[in-house]
Amino acid sequence: MSSIYQHIITAKAKGEKLLAVLIDPDKMKLEAVSSFISKINQSIATHIFVGGSEVDEGITEILVDKIKKHTSLPVVLFPGDVIQITDKADGILFLSLISGRNPEYLIGKHVEAVSRLKGTNLEVIPTGYLLIENGKETSVQRVSKTKPIKRSEIQIIKDTAKAGEFLGMKLIYLEAGSGATHAIEPEIILKVKQKLTIPLIVGGGIKSIAELKSAYNAGADLLVIGTAFEEDEAFFNDIKK
Numbered sequence: 001m002s003s004i005y006q007h008i009i010t011a012k013a014k015g016e017k018l019l020a021v022l023i024d025p026d027k028m029k030l031e032a033v034s035s036f037i038s039k040i041n042q043s044i045a046t047h048i049f050v051g052g053s054e055v056d057e058g059i060t061e062i063l064v065d066k067i068k069k070h071t072s073l074p075v076v077l078f079p080g081d082v083i084q085i086t087d088k089a090d091g092i093l094f095l096s097l098i099s100g101r102n103p104e105y106l107i108g109k110h111v112e113a114v115s116r117l118k119g120t121n122l123e124v125i126p127t128g129y130l131l132i133e134n135g136k137e138t139s140v141q142r143v144s145k146t147k148p149i150k151r152s153e154i155q156i157i158k159d160t161a162k163a164g165e166f167l168g169m170k171l172i173y174l175e176a177g178s179g180a181t182h183a184i185e186p187e188i189i190l191k192v193k194q195k196l197t198i199p200l201i202v203g204g205g206i207k208s209i210a211e212l213k214s215a216y217n218a219g220a221d222l223l224v225i226g227t228a229f230e231e232d233e234a235f236f237n238d239i240k241k
């Protein structure tokens with residue numbers, strides 16, 4: 001099987017759009033996993049991301065183990081902290097919070113992660129993570145003690161994303177924050193996309209097919225949706241294969 005990253009690159013080259021369903025271990029009940037995953041399997045989703053801002057140690061591993069029993073989709077860790085690392089998953093977004101200036105989230109946690117990654121078969125995918133403001137404080141902001149970039153600061157958003165690419169990151173993730181009132185505007189996606197040669201992930205606040213389509217049309221290669229499915233599983237009916 002080709003690597004997770006290679007699959008993303010190939011899809012981008014072919015213009016095929018990807019969708020990750022984000023599962024927060026803090027919110028997903030183990031008894032609900034099989035029916036939730038069955039809905040994912042019947043949908044156009046291509047990836048399952050697992051992670052959250054505040055998750056107790058051990059919870060992620062139990063959840064990922066259970067998810068893997070019900071799907072052949074790649075399960076990728078999207079960790080808020082090193083304690084969410086588990087070799088039960090297939091890969092990990094190795095996130096640098098490049099919109100912020102907290103050294104812990106630029107390099108500190110990464111050093112801590114190395115000993116936890118040793119001996120695992122996780123595919124490590126370096127990812128530049130940009131938090132874009134959303135009108136209210138997000139959990140990423142609270143936990144990382146960093147400021148998001150304002151939506152009006154387009155030049156800074158574009159330059160930060162490009163700096164991530166120049167630093168060798170393999171993906172750029174534009175994040176409005178889980179449960180954001182407004183998803184990232186297509187105009188911002190388009191302008192960032194024009195600067196990048198690497199794939200672009202967009203997430204936070206996407207709640208409808210219309211928003212999904214406009215984010216794809218603006219240039220997002222992979223969208224991440226969590227809250228919309230948590231709040232209403234009927235949304236899966238709109239994205240059936």
Ligand code: 1GP
Pocket residue numbers: 022175176177178179180202203204205206224225226227228
């Ligand atoms: C959050 O980008 C993801 O980190 C998904 O956001 O929960 O708002 O879909 P939502």
